[in-house]
Amino acid sequence: xxxxxxxxxxxxxxxxxxxxxxxxxxxxxxxxxxxxxxxxxxxxxxxxxxxxxxxxxxxxxxxxxxxxxxxxxxxxxxxxxxxxxxxxxxxxxxxxxxxxxxxxxxxxxxxxxxxxxxxxxxxxxxxxxxxxxxxxxxxxxxxxxxxxxxxxxxxxxxxxxxxxxxxxxxxxxxxxxxxxxxx
Numbered sequence: 001x002x003x004x005x006x007x008x009x010x011x012x013x014x015x016x017x018x019x020x021x022x023x024x025x026x027x028x029x030x031x032x033x034x035x036x037x038x039x040x041x042x043x044x045x046x047x048x049x050x051x052x053x054x055x056x057x058x059x060x061x062x063x064x065x066x067x068x069x070x071x072x073x074x075x076x077x078x079x080x081x082x083x084x085x086x087x088x089x090x091x092x093x094x095x096x097x098x099x100x101x102x103x104x105x106x107x108x109x110x111x112x113x114x115x116x117x118x119x120x121x122x123x124x125x126x127x128x129x130x131x132x133x134x135x136x137x138x139x140x141x142x143x144x145x146x147x148x149x150x151x152x153x154x155x156x157x158x159x160x161x162x163x164x165x166x167x168x169x170x171x172x173x174x175x176x177x178x179x180x181x182x183x
Contacts, residue, residue, distance in 0.1 A: 002152065004029045004181045010090040011035070011159045012083075013042030017100040017113075020170055021159025022046060024177040035089045037082055051086060059088025087116045087160075095154035097127045098176065100161030100169045103138060103145055116160045126154070130172045132162065137172065152180035 009025040011018040013034035022044040025032045036042050037051045091097065097120035101113040109117040109129055117140075120127040127140040128150040139148035159173075 001183070002155065002180065005031070007031065007152065007155050007157070008033060008093075009157060009159050010094045011044070012040075012086055012090060013044035013046075013048070014160075014163060015043040016163035016165045017161030017169065017173070018159060019044045020165055020173055021098070021161075024173055025159070028177050028181045030177075030181075033093070035086045037086060040082070040086070049089075051089060055089070056082060056085040059085035059092075083112060084115055087119060090158045090160065091116060091119045091123055091125060094156045094158035095125060096150075096152065096157040097125045098130075098150065098152075098157060098159050098173075099128070100130045100132060100165065100173070102133050102162075103129055103131045107145060111162065113161050116158070120158070125158075130161075130169055132164075132166050132169055135168045135172075150176060152176065 008031040009021060010033050011021055013019065013022065013036060022032055026046065032046045034042060034044055034046060034048045035051055036048050037056055097116065099109065099113050099117050102110040104110055108114045117127055117129060121140055128137055128148055130137050137148040137150050138145040139150065
């Protein structure tokens with residue numbers, strides 16, 4: 001079993017899932033890094049790494065590629081682009097990805113959370129999603145979602161997801177940390 005003090009959570013500090021992942025990390029003694037940038041509104045401000053414009057550009061991705069992978073259109077605004085660039089830094093550092101959202105029929109995840117999940121798939125990360133509607137964890141494996149009972153098994157991981165966290169999702173995140181770190 002991993003020791004929590006040897007692990008690091010990477011997130012973006014947004015309200016909802018990312019804030020709750022951070023609170024659980026703090027409770028269990030997991031290191032935490034929050035990626036942000038100038039003008040970014042975050043709710044969780046523990047160990048913030050402020051990304052420079054040059055660092056953000058490392059995560060550049062064509063909005064056409066995002067649209068193609070996500071099967072939906074995003075505005076070509078600088079705000080959306082910066083969020084996607086910061087997600088790159090989370091996924092570049094974290095080996096496992098834990099997200100909270102809704103898995104859609106096309107196997108993408110609803111909303112902005114979906115890009116983190118898609119990028120995780122693309123980077124061959126171990127990707128787990130707690131589906132708020134089905135109220136269960138799923139893992140992306142061999143091109144499909146399968147039911148899952150995840151544990152944190154890597155020293156670096158990402159916690160991301162919806163701003164609209166349900167009680168069931170909070171319980172699922174809490175249980176993830178408990179199973180992973182309780183002795």
